[in-house]
Amino acid sequence: MALPLPAEHLVPNMIAKQRPGSGDWSDWSLPLETVYSAAKEWEQQLQGVEKPWLCWNISPRWCLVQQNLVRSVGWTPVVGCDPRAAAPPLVDGAILIDFNEHFQFEEMWFHFPLEWTFLFAPRLAFWHSDLLCRYPVMQNLAETFNGLRDGEIAAVKQRTQWRDAFSLRTRRYWELAGCTTRAASRAQFEAGAGWWRNFALHPQCPDLNEKSKRGRYYYDHGVGVMYWKNHYKGIVRVIDASPLDEGHCTAIGNPRYVQMSAERTTSDKVVELDLNYNLQEVVTRLGISPFALP
Numbered sequence: 001m002a003l004p005l006p007a008e009h010l011v012p013n014m015i016a017k018q019r020p021g022s023g024d025w026s027d028w029s030l031p032l033e034t035v036y037s038a039a040k041e042w043e044q045q046l047q048g049v050e051k052p053w054l055c056w057n058i059s060p061r062w063c064l065v066q067q068n069l070v071r072s073v074g075w076t077p078v079v080g081c082d083p084r085a086a087a088p089p090l091v092d093g094a095i096l097i098d099f100n101e102h103f104q105f106e107e108m109w110f111h112f113p114l115e116w117t118f119l120f121a122p123r124l125a126f127w128h129s130d131l132l133c134r135y136p137v138m139q140n141l142a143e144t145f146n147g148l149r150d151g152e153i154a155a156v157k158q159r160t161q162w163r164d165a166f167s168l169r170t171r172r173y174w175e176l177a178g179c180t181t182r183a184a185s186r187a188q189f190e191a192g193a194g195w196w197r198n199f200a201l202h203p204q205c206p207d208l209n210e211k212s213k214r215g216r217y218y219y220d221h222g223v224g225v226m227y228w229k230n231h232y233k234g235i236v237r238v239i240d241a242s243p244l245d246e247g248h249c250t251a252i253g254n255p256r257y258v259q260m261s262a263e264r265t266t267s268d269k270v271v272e273l274d275l276n277y278n279l280q281e282v283v284t285r286l287g288i289s290p291f292a293l294p
Contacts, residue, residue: 023111
């Protein structure tokens with residue numbers, strides 16, 4: 001009999017408010033048809049775009065830098081917005097999609113559209129809203145993404161902590177940066193093992209026995225993708241996290257990070273980003289100051 005997971009691995013939002021836009025199957029109650037209908041419009045907006053890269057706006061200033069970086073390596077910035085963030089400026093060629101138009105959720109994370117890539121794009125690159133990279137790192141990411149075959153993905157494998165070293169159930173692919181293809185996204189959805197949290201509750205989970213088996217896994221984003229790789233022979237090209245660390249402007253590796261609240265709502269993250277990091281200092285340190293210009 002499998003041992004239960006430690007308390008910190010249990011579903012964290014059992015007592016918190018539900019966030020259906022955060023990409024969590026435990027919070028999802030709408031018919032799937034609502035997404036299928038919305039995705040038809042997303043697909044129309046991306047007609048002819050072969051290399052879309054999702055830049056999720058929680059801060060217009062940071063989103064602008066991301067758009068410029070994406071455009072510089074030959075990809076098309078596709079801007080999505082959390083509804084609590086101010087609308088960002090768009091660089092030439094960028095495409096703004098209101099992924100929340102048909103849902104009107106209080107907040108939406110980029111994991112939401114990521115799960116449905118097979119419905120609207122041939123492939124989709126993505127990264128955290130608080131990640132900036134040196135130009136050579138961007139070039140390497142773009143080269144990796146360009147080389148993906150349909151059916152493959154690229155993702156960061158989260159570093160294993162000592163307590164998780166002997167447990168496959170806590171390991172996951174980290175959505176810090178990556179790219180998925182249409183066939184891979186479709187295969188993950190059909191297997192019920194994609195990017196959203198609590199993949200045991202995915203509507204495509206085959207049966208109750210499989211649901212029980214999956215329920216013993218860690219709840220977080222990307223655990224389903226690791227499961228897809230291990231149990232469905234999914235092909236994942238691993239991205240080295242080390243070159244990304246210096247531009248990841250988050251609480252990780254910042255002992256003086258000031259957190260607004262325990263719940264870490266999107267509005268808190270917007271404030272925290274500028275409270276804890278000076279954008280001009282970051283772009284100067286990374287040697288990407290020109291990319292901060294409109």
